[in-house]
Amino acid sequence: MQATQYDLIVIGAGALGTFHAYHAAKRGWKVLLLEKDEKPSDATVRNFGMVIPSGMSQGKWKEHGRRSMEIYKSIQAEFDITVRSYGSVYLASNQTECILTEELATLNEQEGYPCEMLSKEDCLVKYPGLRASYCQGGLFFPGELTVEPRRMIHHLIAYLREQYKLSYKPNTLVKSIEYKTDRCWVETSGLEKYSSTHVILCSGREFKLLYPHLFAKSAIEVSKLQMLQTTPMQEYVLNGAVLGGLSIRRYESFRECPSYEPLQAGEIDTVFKKWGIHVLFKQAQDGSIIIGDSHEYADVNSTDALGYEYKQVIEDIILQEAQRMFRFPHWNIARQWNGFYAQCKEKDIFHHQADTNVQIITAIGGKGMTASASLAESTIQKLFN
Numbered sequence: 001m002q003a004t005q006y007d008l009i010v011i012g013a014g015a016l017g018t019f020h021a022y023h024a025a026k027r028g029w030k031v032l033l034l035e036k037d038e039k040p041s042d043a044t045v046r047n048f049g050m051v052i053p054s055g056m057s058q059g060k061w062k063e064h065g066r067r068s069m070e071i072y073k074s075i076q077a078e079f080d081i082t083v084r085s086y087g088s089v090y091l092a093s094n095q096t097e098c099i100l101t102e103e104l105a106t107l108n109e110q111e112g113y114p115c116e117m118l119s120k121e122d123c124l125v126k127y128p129g130l131r132a133s134y135c136q137g138g139l140f141f142p143g144e145l146t147v148e149p150r151r152m153i154h155h156l157i158a159y160l161r162e163q164y165k166l167s168y169k170p171n172t173l174v175k176s177i178e179y180k181t182d183r184c185w186v187e188t189s190g191l192e193k194y195s196s197t198h199v200i201l202c203s204g205r206e207f208k209l210l211y212p213h214l215f216a217k218s219a220i221e222v223s224k225l226q227m228l229q230t231t232p233m234q235e236y237v238l239n240g241a242v243l244g245g246l247s248i249r250r251y252e253s254f255r256e257c258p259s260y261e262p263l264q265a266g267e268i269d270t271v272f273k274k275w276g277i278h279v280l281f282k283q284a285q286d287g288s289i290i291i292g293d294s295h296e297y298a299d300v301n302s303t304d305a306l307g308y309e310y311k312q313v314i315e316d317i318i319l320q321e322a323q324r325m326f327r328f329p330h331w332n333i334a335r336q337w338n339g340f341y342a343q344c345k346e347k348d349i350f351h352h353q354a355d356t357n358v359q360i361i362t363a364i365g366g367k368g369m370t371a372s373a374s375l376a377e378s379t380i381q382k383l384f385n
């Protein structure tokens with residue numbers, strides 16, 4: 001039996017769990033963060049690392065994105081967690097997409113979120129290698145951020161241990177959570193027991209270990225994404241995260257634009273729809289370009305059906321569209337990988353009170369790197385009050 005009595009135990013050291021640990025520890029709580037793997041290695045390290053509130057619907061999630069940017073920057077000012085002010089641009093490939101970017105610009109101007117319309121010529125100057133045959137104009141968000149997904153979370157945990165005395169235990173799989181005798185009790189597969197006032201479970205796409213019956217009845221689904229990364233291009237600079245016309249059709253923010261409905265009715269190639277492909281780029285700190293992505297879906301009860309294999313057919317479609325957009329110095333691929341995230345079909349996140357003082361918060365979908373920092377802040381604020 002462990003002697004330490006924690007205020008909060010967080011299970012899962014992805015972005016959601018670690019930011020919950022951050023906000024609680026910052027308030028002076030005694031916090032234990034438990035992670036089943038040697039290092040967190042799921043969605044939080046396999047993504048683009050784009051922190052782009054511009055892609056989110058107006059209101060709650062956009063606000064979480066904006067607040068998260070402040071949180072990222074405030075931590076970065078004290079400790080390097082790989083945050084860069086990078087900006088992001090949506091490139092329109094035809095007249096309808098140009099109209100949508102103008103409409104989104106108006107919405108953002110109305111609420112004072114900085115953005116800038118770019119002409120075709122502006123885009124061609126700003127983004128070397130961009131093909132004039134593709135780009136008809138762009139909408140640029142200068143303040144948006146990027147992080148290095150393979151490193152950010154490890155740096156954040158190191159910062160929390162150093163600055164806020166966070167207790168962190170990797171290689172620690174939690175197999176049960178129970179509320180009894182006025183406390184929460186967490187037991188690991190190594191039969192260690194820890195107790196705390198509160199538990200927050202942020203277990204990503206793991207649904208078989210804890211509360212399997214609850215998850216089986218949930219409206220959660222898992223998305224499998226395919227990504228690739230070039231070898232470094234030291235001589236080339238990509239000025240910001242780049243999202244093309246397919247992202248304009250996919251992102252929540254554009255759905256609120258008056259011209260979105262007619263756009264959905266027309267033109268899109270079914271091969272993009274079949275694999276859920278839209279094409280995004282960002283340049284990592286080493287000069288390589290990360291390119292993605294695709295989306296295949298499976299219900300929470302059949303996630304194994306997604307498989308682990310990387311599909312060449314998807315890569316070919318992504319690269320074909322990428323090369324229609326850009327002429328990079330080279331297309332040498334250094335690595336390819338799959339990423340998976342959970343999302344909720346009926347809600348924007350899965351948030352459930354599983355027991356007294358035990359909350360499950362997961363299935364944040366494709367917005368976890370953008371919104372987790374602020375979402376976690378609001379959860380902890382409510383607990384604190």
Ligand SMILES: Cc1cc2nc3c(=O)[nH]c(=O)nc-3n(C[C@H](O)[C@H](O)[C@H](O)COP(=O)(O)OP(=O)(O)OC[C@H]3O[C@@H](n4cnc5c(N)ncnc54)[C@H](O)[C@@H]3O)c2cc1C
Pocket residue numbers: 011012013014015016017034035036037039040041042043044045046047048049050051052172173174175202203204205206209210225226227292293338339340341362363364365366367368369370371
């Ligand atoms: C390819 C890809 C690209 C993406 N790009 C972006 C982007 O550019 N911008 C953006 O905002 N979002 C992006 N996302 C989404 C984002 O990555 C996710 O929303 C976010 O990482 C989810 O974080 P999480 O903490 O919920 O889950 P995870 O990162 O999956 O973390 C959950 C953790 O819980 C641990 N765990 C589970 N069960 C237990 C247990 N019983 N005991 C102990 N530990 C446990 C797991 O090992 C894991 O480390 C992308 C996602 C993918 C896959």
